[in-house]
Amino acid sequence: MKQSLERSPLLRLLAAGILIVFITLLLREANSGAQSAPDYEVGSAGQEVIVEILSGESGSEIGRKLESLSVVKSSAAFFRVAVADSRSQRIAPGEHRIETRIPARVALEQLLDPSRIPNLIVVKDGQRLSEISESIINFGIGKVEIEKSVKNVFPPEMFKSKNIEGFLYPAQYSFNKSVDGDEILSAMLNRFVSATKDINWSNERDFTPFEIMVIASLVQTEGTPDVFGKVSRVIYNRLEKRMPLQFDSTVHYALERRGEIRVSLVDTKVKNRYNTFVYPGLPPGPIGSPTKPAIDAAINPEVGNWLYFVTVSPFDTRFTNSYDQFLEWKSEYKRNFKAGLFE
Numbered sequence: 001m002k003q004s005l006e007r008s009p010l011l012r013l014l015a016a017g018i019l020i021v022f023i024t025l026l027l028r029e030a031n032s033g034a035q036s037a038p039d040y041e042v043g044s045a046g047q048e049v050i051v052e053i054l055s056g057e058s059g060s061e062i063g064r065k066l067e068s069l070s071v072v073k074s075s076a077a078f079f080r081v082a083v084a085d086s087r088s089q090r091i092a093p094g095e096h097r098i099e100t101r102i103p104a105r106v107a108l109e110q111l112l113d114p115s116r117i118p119n120l121i122v123v124k125d126g127q128r129l130s131e132i133s134e135s136i137i138n139f140g141i142g143k144v145e146i147e148k149s150v151k152n153v154f155p156p157e158m159f160k161s162k163n164i165e166g167f168l169y170p171a172q173y174s175f176n177k178s179v180d181g182d183e184i185l186s187a188m189l190n191r192f193v194s195a196t197k198d199i200n201w202s203n204e205r206d207f208t209p210f211e212i213m214v215i216a217s218l219v220q221t222e223g224t225p226d227v228f229g230k231v232s233r234v235i236y237n238r239l240e241k242r243m244p245l246q247f248d249s250t251v252h253y254a255l256e257r258r259g260e261i262r263v264s265l266v267d268t269k270v271k272n273r274y275n276t277f278v279y280p281g282l283p284p285g286p287i288g289s290p291t292k293p294a295i296d297a298a299i300n301p302e303v304g305n306w307l308y309f310v311t312v313s314p315f316d317t318r319f320t321n322s323y324d325q326f327l328e329w330k331s332e333y334k335r336n337f338k339a340g341l342f343e
Contacts, residue, residue: 037076039103046070046100053111055093055187056194059083062091066107070100077104089195089292092117093187094174114172121173123188126220126288129165130256132188141181149181153189158201159210166217166286167192195292203299205236216298217286221249227309227317228294229302234309234319236301243307245276253287261342313341 049069053062059082063075072078081104082088088108097116098107110116121135133146141149155167164185169192175184201209215235223231238245248263254272268277273284290298306319308326313336318329336342 036074037080038073039077040073040101042103042106044101045106048097048099051096051098051111053091053093053096055190057093059088062111063104066098069098071098071102072104072107073101078107081105081108087112090171092120092172092174093191094119096174112172117172117174119175119177121175121184123168123170123173123289125170125291125294126217127168127170128253128258128288129168131258132168132289136181136184139175139184140177141179141184146181149185152182153185155189156193159213160208161210161285163285164189166213166289168289169195170289170291192289196295199292199295199299201299205239211282212295212298213286213290214282216290216295217288218245218247218249218283219297220290220294221288222247222309223294223317224315225293227319228297229300230304230306230317230319231309232297232301233304234306235298237305237307239281241307242280244278244280245282247276250274250276250283250287253283261337312336 049071051065051069051071053065057065060075060079063072063078063082066072066078067075085108091108091111095118096111097118098110102110114120114122119139121139123132123135129150133150136146137143150164153164155161155164159167168185168188171188171191173184173187173191175187201212203212207215215232218235219228219231235245246268248261251263251267251270251274252258252260254270254274255267268275271278273279274287276283304319305321307321308323309317309319310326310329310333311317312329312333320326320329
């Protein structure tokens with residue numbers, strides 16, 4: 001009787017041969033990929049070197065620099081790590097003390113380690129100009145000089161503003177001690193330009209780029225990254241309905257306070273254009289420096305009909321379009337506040 005195709009010894013041998021060839025090709029391809037991005041093993045670290053990162057350098061450029069100094073085995077290995085880790089966008093320009101002969105992921109961690117950056121100035125997410133200026137003064141720049149520099153450095157022309165509040169991008173910065181105030185602020189402003197260079201500022205309400213920066217600063221201060229899009233939608237919805245924003249953060253900004261959660265009834269009546277309990281619409285300018293995720297949320301808010309939100313407890317922010325529901329959650333927040341959950 002004629003053998004079936006499944007039982008044919010010849011066909012079985014041919015199939016096995018094809019499978020072996022296929023597996024061999026896959027292994028060669030995988031090995032080729034690994035060889036194209038060789039990486040050092042853990043435990044082979046050598047002496048430290050100083051790596052100077054220039055403002056605006058890309059991940060591939062940094063990778064080539066690290067390879068030339070024998071920090072990483074290949075620029076491709078570092079580039080792969082940097083692309084996969086959003087923190088790489090926060091690598092500070094300036095000098096870094098980095099070990100040689102280390103894995104690419106370790107190189108990234110060391111570049112992000114503030115203890116390895118001499119002469120460091122840190123701009124935190126949502127930080128105000130007054131707070132950044134204080135850090136610059138502590139760095140060694142005179143108060144009078146930095147006050148002059150604040151008036152000498154302007155945001156890009158498209159924002160139509162002479163005030164750099166909100167435009168000093170959150171990141172780590174390293175400078176030589178010979179630097180002056182103008183150079184420091186310009187570096188922070190250039191970092192903002194670099195971080196936002198690919199942004200399309202168009203939005204559903206035709207807010208100007210400056211207005212988007214104002215919204216982004218509110219989003220940054222009022223929310224956490226996981227709810228940025230919802231906070232942005234609340235702002236859009238309230239403005240559309242001509243409701244006052246009534247954000248505590250704007251009152252704290254007006255009163256030059258930081259670290260307090262609540263505002264009093266007296267606070268909400270202060271006569272200041274940044275008081276969104278008294279004055280309708282957006283405040284006249286940003287109330288701090290937003291990150292790119294906050295700016296993206298300000299341009300593209302999540303879809304929803306929310307008008308109210310409250311952080312009931314740390315990491316628990318709730319959104320609703322019902323005022324009664326909001327009051328219920330607010331009572332829960334007050335109980336949690338008294339219980340010390342926000343300390």
